[in-house]
Amino acid sequence: MALCLGQVFSKDKTFRPKKRFEPGTQRFELYKKAQASLKSGLDLRKVVQLPEGENLNDWIAVHVVDFFNRINLIYGTVSEYCSERTCPIMSGGLRYEYRWQDGKDYKRPTKLPALKYMNLLMDWIESLINNEEIFPTRVGVPFPKNFQQVCKKILSRLFRVFVHVYIHHFDSICSMGAEAHINTCYKHYYYFISEFNLIDHSELEPLEPLSHVS
Template identity: 95%
Template sequence: MALCLGQVFSKDKTFRPRKRFEPGTQRFELYKKAQASLKSGLDLRKVVQLPEGENINDWIAVHVVDFFNRINLIYGTVSEFCTERTCPIMSGGLRYEYRWQDGDDYKKPTKLPALKYMNLLMDWIETNINNENIFPTRVGVPFPKNFQQVCKKILSRLFRVFVHVYIHHFDSICSMGAEAHINTCYKHYYYFISEFSLIEHSELEPLVRKERAMTEKICN
């Protein structure tokens, strides 16, 4: 999938610089193992399963960073079509609206244009995954007790990017001939968060409702 995404989506349109794993680290080795499984054509339900003997938090950390990179690439490709005029509200159709709150500059849920929301979201995720107190990279340094809770929040917010792209920009994705690749990325993401119960089912509703049953079409 990584190769296909790189071929279809323009790398110079990545919304944020890619977060990379340091060669020689356990995370880097896990990342290579995950990528090899993806490219082998194995069932994605099996690909996301925790390898025997590996630490679950390391496995989750690798995937959170990888999904951040992939979803950045996807959104960066359609961001030129996602303007304050075309998308004045961060939403998933008429039924779902996402408001930004970070506890700092935005202490209350705030209605924003989709592009502004995406900028704040990617900044917030980048800050978290670069924070050694949350995503430690040194050998022997333990993960914090709230690590999985932070990852759940990151993944639930990244899901909103899929919602917005599928509902508001899928025509652009199709015009590039890239729908199969975003579908594979979403399928990988969906199986992973399902395997480890990382998102509340209610969060998934925008893409599983009968009239928007993208998840059922793609993942079943």
């Protein structure tokens, strides 16, 4: 029998502290609206659509943070199986390899073990979503002009987590009974990035069979 989501994504498996929305803010209300739609059993294609009268950047911000949190949890379930020995390269099978570059410590694309890559990735995303100049939380403070470009890069790199987990650790996911939850999260992610053209579809090639979901 499959484990319940609370058992699979237990606190001790969380990859890192979660970014949360402040109660009382507009973004918190949007987050609650999005979560309520998810739990209602609505078609995921409809769930991702921008609610009438809402700001697109707010909607994107809410989802970027939520996907960051949930994909953290997903990787947390398999991180104990993802070591330098088992995953010496951040990859998705033999055809796809991802190298890290951040313009600071890694000025050129650098080959890294998957676990190291994941740590750097999550640190990088966390620094962005906690940056008030990029993800403002105060009422009346506008998003920067490059906000959607930043989000596209975040979502593109988060996609690589799905690739690695599906191709290298899906047996572990199945053994925990978590595959249905992972699949739902991926479908939600896929419909969202497709709805707002947030990732070049050529980047989705590693999981192309999963992208034709109903």
